[in-house]
Amino acid sequence: MPKRTDLEKILLIGSGPIVIGQAAEFDYSGVQACKVLLEEGYEVVLVNSNPATIMTDPEFATSTYIEPLLPGPVTKIIEKERPDALLPTLGGQTALNLAMALHEDGTLERFGVELIGADHAAIRRAEDREEFRRTMTEAGLRIPWSLTVGSLGEVEAALAENRITLPAIVRPAFTMGGQGGGVGKTETELRQVVSEGLAASPINQVLVEESVLGWGEFELEVMRDHNDNVVIICSIENVDPMGVHTGDSVTVAPAQTLTDRLYQELRDQAIAVIRAVGVETGGSNVQFAVDPDSGEIAVIEMNPRVSRSSALASKATGFPIAKMAAKLAVGYALEEIPNDITRATPASFEPTIDYVVTKIPRFAFEKFPGAEGRLSTHMQSVGEVMAIGRTFRESFAKAMRSRELDSPAEPPTDDEELLAAIEVPCAERFDLVLEAFRRGLGVETVHKRCLVDRWFLHELQTLATKGDGTDGLARTYKSVDTCAAEFEAATPYYYSAHERPRPDGTVASEVRRGERDSVVILGAGPNRIGQGIEFDYCCVHAAMTTRELGRDAVMVNCNPETVSTDYDTSDRLYFEPLTAEDVLAVCEQERPEGVIVQFGGQTPLKLARALEEAGVPLLGTPVDAIDLAEDRGRFGALLRRLGIKHPPYGTALSAEEATVIAEKVGFPLLVRPSYVLGGRAMEICYSTADLNTYLKAHVKADQEHPLLLDRFLENAIEIDVDALADGEDVHVAGIMQHVEEAGVHSGDSACVIPPMSIGEEMLEEIRATTTQIALELGVIGLINIQYGIAGGELYVIEANPRASRTVPFVSKATGAPLAKIAARLMLGEKLAELDLPEPPAGHVSVKEAVLPFARFAGVDSVLGPEMKSTGEVMGIAADFPTAFAKAQAAAGVLLPTKGTVFITVTDTDKPAATQLATRFHDLGFELIATGGTAQSISSMGVPVTRINKVGEGSPHVVDLIRERRCDLVINTPTGSGARADGQAIRTAAVRHAIPCVTTMTGATAAVRAIAAQQQGDAAVLSLQEIHAPTRAEQPR
């Protein structure tokens, strides 16, 4: 049956901001879906709160809404747009949950919107634990048993009725990091662990479940069409056995240790699962545990939607699952869709591959002091890399080097300690395993500790002792073709391999290229805090522009979650690590017109020097300008020459020197190591004592690792500017004012376009200064400059002559696609030739950061100069308070419209806090405050309840939060002191999901947003409407 003609308009929901567990893979899947639906002639209504996505570029939908992914705003969109159908399976858990909410509250029925792909009954059968259990049992499939118990007596009863098999896992409800849980291997042990668990759980409840720890973990990616044809796209084996979340596990495709017999059994069961759950069309992911000794299989879970694993499977096989899912959802059958890669064969087949794919997660525990770092069943990684190799060893070694770690793992010197470390799943587990093998420890010794399958350990032992097996072989490039070369591939998706040369000494490369010049675009590598999807966004735009300008776009990247690694994005995709050696080899193959290093964040910039030295032409801003901007001395001299102010600074090469320089520069000080990403190890020191603590705790300072000390501009307004330059002209594209004061990393700070409280004269000075700096540095392309305004004076804090993380936000806010324009400039066009759109009047855009604190037990949620956010959202409205409220809602911060506000601030903030309190009081809120703050507030005649600090005894502030007796917390930790109590307050707020604002400026914005929210739900506007007058004037 061909596509459905009874549908005209389809609503697609994105996955919102990048958070741990839900990353750029849903931009990849969403973009594929949007493209398919538009190509098929449907009108597409897209809603996503994340501006740093390709899918929210206006050309990917008929109407694009950047609105909070909440039932309220989405209902408004449905009411306005009246879509015929909602496709809920391509925007991760967020879209699925939202679709379910819209079904349950009757919205979909009310507006006659059909759920396509998976209906609510199927979604429930997959998502609801009990329904899933029933469905699987009815289908004759085994899933591990589990019991929720509230007393020891219930366990006794279950034991008596043989409902418990040992060993069993005990997990207390609502404790962080598995506190109080354990394994019961005997009945006596089980009773003890359950007792302890009940005591540890605040609600006296534990989950007792069958232990499948140490079993092998496998995933199958399944697709089904409305004719009930089902195919398996890919099998994935987790190298880490059961017990580590699959997103945090090292995984390989295809499965390596399954016999054909066992694999076919899993295949049969996966097909049975998708049929039983009843996912009508599309992709699903089914996870299994397999007992390595008995071959016994248990179904763990299924996702009735595309997922991180399906993105990985798509990249691993070349089979675009999301694209197919979208086609199936509108009525096509698998056999009616051609396989993109071979073009000659249909999509109703199972890909077979002739290489090994390894995925390794990237963690950010170093960003969160206090986080345990132990991997478990809840995901904690922030990104991942994928590598393709002809052998397991080559693939694994490639993936390891793709991670691009800031510092290598430091294994304990003692063998026993090393083995003990291997026993606990952690970010560096496989670095430690390789180290163990290098030290001559045996496979059995290591296996006993980590239960990783011996097959993998033998391979890793060979890797550790003999290398990756590429010695003596020649590098070549092979294609990903879904069919192991059985058919000719039309799609140019390549990976490097090492093979024996043929008798004539050559190794034939499969790379086919025409006569056109190529431009190599270096991607951003794995997502990490400080370098996220924003850079991939820019790289994708560079590829689009390169193609528009008649060159072949060549992408190099190793991040499977991204749009840049979709083979559709470029003319040739090289799935390769971003190291100098790997990139130079691609350049050797490509002989490009030039390489773009400006768009992928620090990753390609770090390679710029090596590329230049190897004679590879770089496009845009010269390497030396990058160096000039990063070298404090050189840049300081440049600013002085131009008569531009900057905060006093110094560079220390030792701890002693740091103390001396600190006195000269003056406190407060912003201290950080040079060449850092996202403000790693950056702190504000208010005194010599603070500085000494910092020097002891964090950082070595020496010749190799200079320490930067800058005077910190307290209470300054921070400004971020993105500008375009062509060497002659400069176009200031966006001036953003930070909502939080200087001192909060720009990536974690909310910001607003246009700036809210800057006079025209100052704006003119900012434009002029930006122009001067961009021209002086010789920027061709993008530059980002951060300014501080203190005492009416403009200071330059730093300049980065490259794409910044605000490029997508500015592009969406102003309607000017900055990265595309920059790519044009880098390829020789001039600003004067381009018609740049005027920013739309009458709209305010707010960007807000999204923070992962809830993921890391016991970590302080205070904002500071070190970046901690994983993603961002945007709110657009006619006024700032409404836009800010939208951004907060989109970020998951549900500002209350009534209730109780708890305020506790540092002394310097007390005057401002009383103002704030008055405002909250006027809006109808009750107020609670600690001693000093309460006194200041009541002195203004505002009623306030005083509460104890922690040290003053119960009931105190933490009790207040724990008992959820307040709806909003305002707690400022800046300045010295107030820290210990503050951390307890903030941690409790995170744990109990109470919004917590940690800056006064943030609080002021919040109170205005609350006032706006009290006026009712804001209107929804599409980007197409907002930018309607300017769209026609976009560059050709």
Add this chain to the structure above:
Amino acid sequence: MRDGYLLLEDGARFDGELCGHLGEITGEVVFNTAMTGYQESVTDPSYAGQIIIFTYPLIGNYGVSAEAMESDRIHARGVVMRDPKNREDVATAEGGWLDWLADCGVPGIGGIDTRALVRHIRDRGTMRGGIFPADLAEAEARERVASEPSMDGADLARTVTPPEPIRFEGDGPHVVGIDTGVKLNIVRELRERGCRLTLLPCTSSAEQVLAEEPDVVFLANGPGDPGALDYVVDTVRELVGVRPLFGICLGHQLLCRAVGLETFKLPFGHRGANHPVKELARGRIEITSQNHGFAVQGPGGEPRLDGDEPVRWETDFGVAELSHLNLYDRTVEGLVLRDVAGATVQYHPEAGPGPHDARHLFDSFLDMAHA
């Protein structure tokens, strides 16, 4: 490690290291794209006379075991791999793959750029070749490859058929098979359904088959060129219309030839576990296990069929109707005889190795016994 090379009859040479039995061997070089099931493949009698290239680079990951045998021995002549393994870590492993190849006297070669090799064969077609130690001069090797008889016209069934009838008791219908090299999984599938099964040497006459009083006659899979098996075709022709027949793979080709249809050689065959086959009656697609180098021509003598229609042949025994179509290259994958009782498929519903999607076919085959 002993160096070696694979030499093809067109002179293409690929170097690697010998493994398994460190000897030399010649045969027809074919490739298999399945990612699992190496042991099932090499013990499948249909691979007699052939050297198998496995496109999946890592072969031997889970060792070998008795339960994965598809016959009593290795039938493939040699094995070509990128990264052979000799592990026996999994619980079911009873031995290492390479040790077993050595014990069975089967030469293997590893370290080969199998992808380049497969692309070569895909573009130029299946050809003869051999695995040789590095110290054997290439000229010498070339002669040995040239003296290897071509698969065209090769009667290899005779080399794999049992010398005496093999009998399995059962309460169900009596299936009598003409055993041109049956896979054990077919035997398992039939026995699971309670069949009484008798496997006869492929040289048996129609009288001998009928003397067994079959409820249904089964034509097995097997190696070689169906065109070389006129004596089996003659036997089958005498059985058509007399007893219901079903055929798998070579058996399919033999039944088709018996009713007067023609076979032809595919450029590089179908060998793998991911071929989509459409069952025309229900419109369902099955992912199938495949292993064949020849196929049956369409009604007009065409190798590929354009539409998804159940086209018809006029045969010596009435109408035959297309029942199954390969969606990769649109070749014939199965047909039913409309005027007499008979049905066949080109692929392997018994799997072993490969997906189980088509196992239900055994039920419909056996339905003929009751009809």
